Amino acid sequence: MQRIRATKIFPYLLTNSTKSFTAKSSHLIPLLPNRSSLAPFSRDHINNSSFLIQSKPASTVSLAFAKETMSKNQVDLLKADEDLHGGVCVELKEPMDSQEFSIRLSASLSQWRLQDKKGVWIKLPISQSNLVEAAVKEGFKYHHAEPDYLMLVKWIPEIADTLPANASHRVGIGAFVMNDNREVLVVQEKNGKFKDLGVWKYPTGVVNEGEDICDAAVREVKEETGVDTEFVEVLAFRQSHMSFFNKSDMFFVCMLKPQSFEIQKQVVEIADAKWMPVAEYAAQPFIQNHELFSLVSKICLAKTDSNYSGFSGRATTSSSGKTTHLYFNHQYCDNILSLDISH
């Protein structure tokens, strides 16, 4: 059976903060009042006197205390925001005892099942790593993590999940910078793949979070060599898999135009940097002997001889009003922009 996934590329808006589960009485909701067949406790226990766990400091909530509260069938449900996909998101910002969390999560899950919720998300700041085990015991899986938080998720329905995939790619750039003497800006790296190989390569780097490819190329050249540049085009790009931690990467070979020429190499990562005649650069044995590198070199040389057209970037606005860069072949730009698409 084909697994159905939420493979749409449009933004997965996690929460719709206008619609949140506000407490009927300080988030205190009788446990499972409607469908007794699903309830782990008999109906006799329902509507007993309540006790608000929330008001106790986390450290004072003992297991015995929690169990006593549980036996009264009154559990303070976790505060959750609805998302746009029929799910809910819990974002725990304050410290909580793991026993308390476990009981409240269990009760909340029962409630969400009754409400036919789909994906349940829990965002735990790293300061609440004490709660990870309890969430996992309730059947949550990891979705993704950043240095300061962990996102867990549980899919409630019986049908296949439509949870959005995690980020899958790192994006990198290579910067081909050539001056009017047909010299290309090259570096030798102190570490990594090219260490001690004597290979002169163009500056490369990883695109930072939230950074545009065109900006990343300019930044990397400046950082590694001190040379100011202007972004011209993406000449080619490659996609490769299993690059790091089983993830993939997209690498964009960019053409840049120098705005300054004096080299000041970065000392930590770069062993040497210089301007090198483009033919000499392309003729290096390492490049000649590796298909991908020689192909990219040929594309750069073709560009040098002005008979190659890559993709330039154009800042434009998406339907949601965000500025976004669209990269396409600007050779046809005038024709494209003047096109009347209404006929």
Added chain:
Amino acid sequence: MQRIRATKIFPYLLTNSTKSFTAKSSHLIPLLPNRSSLAPFSRDHINNSSFLIQSKPASTVSLAFAKETMSKNQVDLLKADEDLHGGVCVELKEPMDSQEFSIRLSASLSQWRLQDKKGVWIKLPISQSNLVEAAVKEGFKYHHAEPDYLMLVKWIPEIADTLPANASHRVGIGAFVMNDNREVLVVQEKNGKFKDLGVWKYPTGVVNEGEDICDAAVREVKEETGVDTEFVEVLAFRQSHMSFFNKSDMFFVCMLKPQSFEIQKQVVEIADAKWMPVAEYAAQPFIQNHELFSLVSKICLAKTDSNYSGFSGRATTSSSGKTTHLYFNHQYCDNILSLDISH
């Protein structure tokens, strides 16, 4: 001060399994035998009789027992593999008591400090979520998570870290498929951004882990509409930020050639699918009124009229022997491939 990061795009090989810390005696190493100034215990305690925690089932290791062991200054260090960047990686595959883990991790960190190790990685399967808190207490941060494991990392040196960044982008495709009657294959989606807007759009989707863009486009069209296609070109791409969970996405608009024409729409996500005259498609108010969409439509129309050249894919081999797709402007392909780069 500028933060120095490992921004090289080349593979970050996590472990070098040929070089692993094998135990001198069942991983039993006296704690801090060399630099007593750094040791938390006096030298008098060193070289006492040892006790091997490792041989005990995890559940029987009590805190008292562990403390007793600790007091003897003999702790069974965690098994770690060296990576290629001066760091070590611990991959815990078997269950362990969190107290035992805490003590062994603390002792191991002392040892790694003495050895001037840099990044320390801990890969915890989700079945060992009981150990997350202990690692965090030792100063570890989350690096990334997949559904079944969490990767934590700690940078030991005083200098700024050069840890590789996590995956930052999701990669998506849009598939522009046109038949010989100048009709484009369009769908209406049941969910998401275009739900109930009445917009006819071309099929879109997210590239799966390890999947090439060209294959993803063909797969999505087949899944959503049942139509077989052949990948032709990437016409344009855009990069946008803060798309989901603060991450970015790269979206590739692809031109595909239909190999079959009968439509069998996917029932879960697709409300309707049909072939629509390309002018009618481009003239939809939603597209006309949104700059990014109208620009992409114009590019597709320009391609339709055969006066636009995008990037085609070429399977090639990287220096490490992996097959990778390089996308570039094939209009110049013959010239490029015949170029002699040695002169």
